Amino acid sequence: MTTTHTYDVTVAWTGNLGTGTDGYRSYARDHEVRADGPPPLPGSSDPAFRGDPARWNPEQLLVASLSQCHMLWYLHLCAAGGVVVTAYEDRAHGVLAMDGSGGGGRPSALSPVRRFAGQPPGGRANGPVVQGGTAAPRRSATSPGTVNDA
Structure with missing residues (x-):
């Protein structure tokens, strides 16, 4: 049985400085990303493309x-497999x-560092583990359209 989940967002440009896009430098790249529920997310382009560094870029x-x-x-796989993760951070x-x-x-490279309750789970958590219940970073490369589980 297939379950379908849908996600709707609105992206609204807020960077009209009065003359629209009549020139490359005449408008801001500011916009808001909105969805029902969470607060609006302030967006812009990367500062290299005239964006606002205080806003999230695509x-x-x-x-992220x-x-x-x-x-x-x-986290789902660990919970389902009986592996207790107590912290997770990815840079x-x-x-x-x-x-x-x-x-x-x-x-893109994902580099999660995980902390486990009790003894490190070893192979069940799919990654190198060091003493103290913390898994060392493991890099996972992903390309557009591909997700590699690290």
Whole structure:
């Protein structure tokens, strides 16, 4: 049986400085990402593309989304397998490479560090483990359209 989940967001441009997009430098890249429930998320482009560094840019959100999905799936698998995780932090990294014809995403790296209750679970948690119940970082490369479980 297939269960379908749907997700609706609204992205609203808020960067009209009075003359719209009549020139590359005449408008701000500011926008809001909205969905029913959570507060609006302030967005902009990367500062390299005239964006506001105080706002989230799409590239950061893409890397965050990969990291969040990986973490939530990992926590689910651990809970279902009887592995007690007490902390999880990932310092994910993404790259946007630009050439003369535009840009494209390069593989992103996820580097989760996990802490477990009691004795480290070893192979059941799929990753190297050090003493003290903390799993060492393990890098997992992901490409657009692909998710690799670390």
